[in-house]
Amino acid sequence: MDTRPVYTLSSRPAVIASRSEAIERARALRERLRERLPLGQELRRLPDETVADILETGLFGVMKPKHYGGSELGTQTMIDVTIELASADPSAGWVYMLWTAHMWLQALWPKQAMDEMWENPNTLASSVVSTAGNVEKVEGGYRWTGRGFFSSGVDHCNWLTALVPTFKDGERLDLRWLLLPREDLAIVDDWHTIGLRGTGSKTIVLNDVFIPEYRTVPVLDILNGDSPGREVNTHPMYGGSTDANFTGAMSVPAIGAAKGLIEMFHQRLGSKIEIPDSTNSPYLPEGMSITMGRLSQAAATIDASRALMLVNAQSFAERPAKEVTLADTMRMKRDTAWCAQQARRAVNVLYEESGGSALSENSPLQQFWRDTNAAAAHRGLMFDWQAEGWVKAVLGLPVPLPI
Secondary structure (H helix, E strand, C coil): CCCCHHHHCCCCCCCCCCHHHHHHHHHHHHHHHHHHHHHHHHHCCCCHHHHHHHHHHCHHHHHCCHHHCCCCCCHHHHHHHHHHHHHHCHHHHHHHHHHHHHHHHHCCCCHHHHHHHCCCCCCCEEEECEEECCEEEECCEEEEEEEEEEECCHHHCCEEEEEEEEEECCEEEEEEEEEEEHHHCEEECCCCCCCCHHHCCEEEEEEEEEEEHHHEEEHHHHHCCCCHHHHCCCCHHHHECHHHHCCCCCCHHHHHHHHHHHHHHHHHHHCCCECCCCCCCCECCCCHHHHHHHHHHHHHHHHHHHHHHHHHHHHHCCCEHHHCCHHHHHHHHHHHHHHHHHHHHHHHHHHCCCCHHHHCCCCHHHHHHHHHHHHCCCHHHCHHHHHHHHHHHHCCCCCCCCC
8 A cells, every 4th residue: 555645645735824824834844844854864755744744734735726725825925935844854845845836837737637636635746857758749649758857756746747848750849748647657766865865856767658638738838828727727826927936936945944054053153152140241252253244144145035036926926927028037047046056155154164063964054054055956046057048138139948
């Protein structure tokens, strides 16, 4: 018997009423996530108990349509919940962000596919966007023999979404999202990493799998806000920008992981400061004022990064995709990458101040340092790449679109 929560939970997830309630539910999970963090490192995936906890709270439903039992609270809520979870366990924050963003993507499929997916109210979907093997157009759908790489959280999911180019008689047709049930793929246990170990971002293998037409959506329809799911899911975010919704929180696990490291560093620093009984003046070891300055700078950097992500979500997540300019899109990509790299720089500065004890593999400071750097290493978060695209857009130069 498969004991994963997606198959065994019989209750429906809670429906969360507000953003503040979602943040409080996430904060209430932090202690449990931190306690299970070593187990996730050992398993190289999230513990079943962690997945069950997040499912039952309804936190995955903040981007899920109300029509299918979600709360439709939107990207700003997803950002703040991700930060809270990632500050306790960066791997849990990373997987939460992806699974929750996929609830937005799942809301864009034809109704037949959505009904099929959400027949199970605890459905979770992983994804692959880097793939091998041609997807061929055949009668009634597509066939695929190939592989997909870095599918975070795939061990726990009952569906997979795959971004692939499609072909007919050797000629490329379009770029399309496919939806596949778990039983159609095999998982390769190849996730052995120095960071984000608990995400289980493994390779998947498919052998002559048939994907019916109704389980596919052209990327161009999503980019234009014209997906078939809009007939059922009428909330403005489902016609909004992909970069403000689906990838609108990509940098946030790094921000949350950095927040967790800053909290640990703050507590550690406080333990080194003595206040003599005879005076109210604290004793500061030599160089402590420099360390305090670095901590303050790191904390301000993370607060600013969170604020920037929230501003972009507020500005663009519910604006019709056709009204979002190319410059706006490239700005969001630029800002997302910039925030991830700021989180990386903030933890690197503090890790330099952490001394020999942080060299131990069992040091929480080292793990959060590794996880923040790993989260910021995603190819979509490379600032130099995204910065060039924004400059081209504002100068009116050609910018290739992902279609």
